[in-house]
Amino acid sequence: MTFSSPLSTVSKYRRHKYAGPVLVVAALLTIGSAFSIASALPSATKMTAAATTTQIAEGKKIFAAGCSSCHGLNAEGSSIAPALIGVGGASVDFQVGTGRMPMADMSQQAQRKRPVYNAEQTAALAAYVSSLAPGPSAVDGANLNYERDGNTAQGGELFRTNCAMCHNFAAQGGALSQGKYAPTLMGVEPKYMYEAMITGPQSMPKFSDKTITPAEKLSIIKWIKAAQNEPSLGGATTGRVGPVTEGLLAWLLGLGSLIGIAVWLATKAR
Amino acid sequence: MSQKERIAGGVANYVDERTGAAKWLNKNLKKVFPDHWSFMLGEVALYSFIILLLSGTFLTFWFDPSQRDVIYNGSYQPLQHVQMSAAYASTLHISFDVRGGLLMRQIHHWAALLFMASIIAHLLRVFFTGAFRKPREANWLIGVGLVTLGIVEGFLGYSLPDDLLSGTGIRIAEAILQAIPVVGSYIAFFAFGGAFPGHVFIPRIYTVHVLLLPGAFLALITIHLMLVWYQKHTQYPGPGRTEKNVVGYPLMPVYMAKAGGFFGIVFGITAFLGAVASINPIWLYGPYTPGQISAGSQPDFYMGWLDGLVRMSPPLETHAFGHTISWNILIPGLIVPGILFTGMALYPFIESWISGDKKEHHLLDRPRNVPNRTALGAMSLTFMMVSLINGGNDLIATHFHMSINQIMWMSRIGIFVLPPLAFVITKRICLSLQRADRDLVLHGRETGRLVMLPHGEFVEVHEPISPEKAWTLTSHIQPQALSTATEDANGVAKPKALVNKLRSRMSAANAEQMPAATATEAQELEGGHH
Amino acid sequence: MNNIEKFQDPGLPEHIHRKADHDEGAAKKAERQVAILFLFSALGTVLAITSYIFIPNNIVIFIPIMGDQVASQLFLGLGIAMATFFLGMGAVHWAKTLMPDTEVIAERHEFRSEEVDRDAFVATVKEQGGAAGLGRRTLIKRSLGLAGALAALTPIVMLRDLGPQPKKQLNTTSWESGTRLVTDPGDRPIKPSDLEVGAVAQVLPALKAGEERTLENVGKDAVLLIRLNPNEFNLDSERLSWTHDGIIAFSKICSHMGCAVALYEQQTKHLLCPCHQSTFDVTRAAKVIFGPAARPLPQLAITIDSEGYLIAKQPFTEPVGPSFWERNSK
Structure with missing residues (x-):
């Protein structure tokens, strides 16, 4: 029996739905492909040389206005917020770029929301924080050619060993203690996933480049994207959160509809 | 005689000769x-x-129940070249390389959930209507x-594919075996043929x-149905x-058509679920290895209450004389599960002991007319629901x-707190419903x-109910309390006085009822109005 | 008040005839409805077989709400569902509308037999039982009991070869003093400098030449490596000496029921087990602070070798994983 995987043909059927994002990613990838992964990735952990003094000054201004009330005037931290000296541009790019910072309220954990600052302002903030002390700098999404450099199967294995315990087997997110949670990874931009792995935002630990190499990180991203783009094999998913929703469906839809039919069956016809 | 009737007659004759x-x-x-919808629940289980x-x-035509290591080389790309057990690889093969294989796997799993759900619903129906009473204790x-x-069967089936979730379930089952005092580690090593996870558990x-x-099921279901047949429904x-x-209706043709048709309907609903709703996507879980785990690792719902109980348990261990319990x-x-299931099994005998009722019963109870039993049922159900909810606490936490x-x-x-509360509330509700019945009749x-x-007062017109309805609402048995004497005539305490006291107290609680309306009362009221 | 009259059973209500019973038109209509249901079923079978044969497995279609679906599996399933469901609906509708719907009364008799038969039966049991002398001949009764109980032992004894004795296997792991910690997966040795503060790594013992790693090994050997600021530890001096430069190592196998505990919350320094939510405080040697686990996760003493790679200083000092009877927990 000749048989090709449903997955290998999926992209052409998603054109209508993901045309926009796919084109953008494709364009970014084309630009990014000029750099090889070997040269691009190590630079991600060094300071960006491009940070100009004006950018830093601009960032300092934004910081003073929007961040210093919690993180201190010189990012030295306070009782309610950590010091940002040495966290690097990657952390700023992740926290501000995903809208987690500035925090809306002092709840258990910062949530992803619409970013307050635009890309330029975020870059300026990152440049300012990077200028305080060296740290991992922001990742350029264009350099993350995970489709080319990643290995899905290896990524899956790494994901299940290092990520699934918090983010669930299908990257749908999960509960942590005391009301905290690991967010879903569906639809998260690759660069933010990468930055999260190297900076360890909030409850998440860091995953060092020596224990999970940059190439392995790309494999993880590739697997997550494959899981996200996989057609719902076998029917609509029940949230991909395991047997709880399956049991609920069996009772409500399965037994529920059968009881409905049994009521019809046992009433007399007129 | 038509042609068809002749053939039918011929067949009947052939069989008899x-x-x-x-x-x-x-x-x-x-x-x-x-005929009643609630009598179909057991049929759902059978079908x-x-x-x-x-x-x-x-599924057995392709499933390879082996834990030997293989390298996957099928058509599911994200697991290409991953090392896994043959059991997992063959489950992937069924899912992606056998046409209709995934559908059949999903039908099998949905049918298993439906099997357990309908058994539980059927059990509740039998319990709340008192269908377990003499002469049906054996069938209970x-x-x-x-x-x-x-x-057990469901858990084993869930364990067979050897994916990360099912392996985690086996790991927990192994820990339970290992925890049995004195012989635990031996039982675990014998069951797994050595250290966990070993290579023999899945074949076994x-x-x-x-x-x-399945053989045991077939035997038990056969006896179950034969008893229903023989004792009549x-x-x-x-x-x-x-x-x-x-x-009711005769087996041939009405009941045959309805029951046979209902089988088709159950099959149809199960196949529909199998076609449109994904269940147990083992390819996403990945192969089992003890070093990995997924957030929200839960068993299927019929085990979920057990998991919930384990989760809420306090951290108690005894360390003494070089041993651990x-x-x-x-x-x-x-x-706790042992006590619950033993109590459930013995319930018909306990109830008849308390009530002293040794008569045959073929008419079902309306749950409200047996407040204590109904309240006890609600109490047990509440216990199970609290446990079950705690079994999914991580998902509830993230969703709410x-x-x-x-x-x-x-x-x-x-x-x-909640189960006793459920008991009290249910009992009160039952008694108020009895009162409502009484008011309705009167x-x-x-x-x-x-x-x-004429004098300007507005009153609502009450319409007398039909004699059929009045009969239905008043015909139930009203239990009497057993005699409370714990001493004989000479003032000497009877043997087992304490047990007798307990029994008479419980029977007194059973007798706590609203008296059913009588025709005499209705006539008296009628007279009063005129 | 001495003759309280109860309501009387009015008997089975009069049978109400269906439309189809007296109206030939209604009966014809019902017949047509049943036929349509059966035809739907037939259509379902056609759909199922057509989908099986003609729709290739790699065609994916988008269905609202359900998302992208594999067409062959979806239509095969819907076809089977239609075929069986409508077959059943047709049969039930037929039974309801056209088959006789007059309720039939069948008599029911008490199961208890006639007094005469019953007495005879009881007498027979007594007599025959007595004739066997089971009550009298206690020697026979006891020896029979003994033989029966012993006979049941054989099948239990014969299960002995299901597996080996546990011996010390539950107490030991592959970790020895000097075993290198390597990444899982990847098998790369780790230097302390490879881990930043706040980083974790899943590790296993390095394999010796010619050795293979089995799942049984992983089930006992899996270790989680965490790096903290050394001043965050709240450990006694012995346990502190088991850490290296802020790096602390714990068995990943839960001390409760053996799940992999690897859910590390970097800010609170808590480890959470996703199976039963036992929570361990990393700074206090994995002390249990919540949930059903009764013991801390065993800590692995680590140090570095001459090349600067992390190694185990000594084997685990206690058994890893869930408790068992022979476990000496002091």
């Missing part, structure tokens, strides 16, 4: 079955079982056996899953329905923005029509 069963068959083809046999057989015991085996449970337990109370008859595993994993710690504490307190139905009396 070879078996001499004419008399028996004639009687049984006319066998009467009462799900048949679906399980059919779809399960299909078989039913308790079936639900217990169902839980495969034999149990496809041969031993119970029926709900109503006009013309007595302890001495059974009102894990109460945090034994109590929620073995002792709560903290697992809060939910855990609510469950820990709730498991003690005062008639509220019509919503208002009339103005």
